[in-house]
Amino acid sequence: MFSIVVTRQRVTMTQRKRLSNTQNTPQSRRQHGTLVAEEEDDDPTFTQPSSSQVQRGLERFTPAQVDQKTAEVVQYFLMKDQKKIPIRRAGLVKDVVKEYRNIYPEIMKRAERLFDQVFGLKLVEIDKKNHMYILINKLETVEGSSPINTPTSPKMGLLFVILSIIFMKGGVVRENLIWNTLKKLRVDPGEKHEEFGDVKRVVTDEFVRQRYLEYVRIPHTEPVEHEFHWGQRAEEEVSKAKILEFMGQLHEQDPQSWSQQYREAHSTPSSSQASTRSQQR
Template sequence: MPLGQMSEFGKLEEDPDPAQGLVEAQLSGAAIPWSLSQDSSSSSSEEEPGPGPEPEVAQPLVQTTLHMKAVHLVAFLLLKYRTQQPTSQAEMLEIVGEDDQDAFPVIFGRASKCMQLVFGVDVKEVDPSDHSYILVPVLGLTWDGMQSGGQGLPKTSLLVVLLGLILLEDEHTPEEEVWEELGVMGVYAGQEHIIYGEPRELLTNVWVQEGYVEYRQVPGSDPARYEFLWGPRAHAETSKWKVTQYFLQLNLEQPASSLALSEGAVRDEEEGA
């Protein structure tokens, strides 16, 4: 890793991003509706019998180590995304450290899933021969909510959640139902969020101006009520099928509703909607 890049990452570790607590919660599957399965990591913690802590003690220690390595890798990937730089497996192995390189697939898997679900960023392999990767917004979307100069945090994941909620409600969803669902995620109108800022501004102003959603009065409502629909930019950049597949990972709805959503998206894709 270039010296300048190492110094930037060192600074990031010393002065961690305020979202680190949210990242740690996500990787633990705690307090966030889109919990990550850690089943895939169980095999990596199996050790041959020998001197050391008892198995019931060793397992939590191994999981804690993998957890913290994944948090550090997420911080590194966020830095790469902010600076619009590619990365490679070799660079990420430096972050993981020599002692845990055998567990790299597990650590990388957790970090990649966190980037996707918390920040709406895909870690995409572009050259399998040297395991190089780029970081891009999910689902073909081009908006990430970053400020100029790479300031702030990617906000694409919340946009995808809103687009998914709209699909769940037959392609137009009442505003009050949106806030009820987002409240499960700890996102409230008028309350500053550590990643998304003031979410009402995003939903009813920024994304409307960007063309991702329409925000309109429900016809005939008195007193006035409002609802959200997909905007033209959402239709142009992604598809109902892609959003459905992403949204099903979040597990926000009962299986029957999710199945209906998936079937509807498949039908629309086949009809060319």
């Protein structure tokens, strides 16, 4: 199945780029049983300015200064988004906004408008509690498509296969099933892969940090076991309908024959996400 995903996209070796700066595995921590990347906590000294505070803050800067700071924020997002890792408000305020924090909402509003009108991107806050943002290709999602409808690299093909397994199994899959399936596709997580390197690290660390996957510890298991869920970014970017179409082609079956998955894939985005989340709890 994995070879079919890659072959369908006609990916050549010359088109494949390896991320040399992802060789070192960052430390990680657990939140409510979920393995997530170790990241800086939100700045406790920063609170969202009120409208009146923003208005007073704007009086301190010239329009050119505000435009310049907005451009710096946009550049920061574009640079960070190359690794597909969500951008935290804490890092954004600390590294870029700095002394302009009193007009943070205005800067973000302008940045959002620039992403929309100039770059065709949509700025999405995927975690309102921890204030984490991602960029989505707005032009593709408007047309009902998404960046992972048709994987453009072997690594995205690997992710597509894993997301397909999770979706077809009802939204939650034990890790052993993932590893056993990948072995059948000649991608052994216990061996170094020519294309992916350390497969287990890519799946449980890189894809988790990018919020494509959630890697959750199963309580009261000995030895310790984990399960995979779709991550927040996958919920925003990936079309379940396209996954079902792919599975139908692969098994030469009508996608509607999987009635539960078909209903979920063709429901509204909000109800689809709610359905997936309810299955995960």
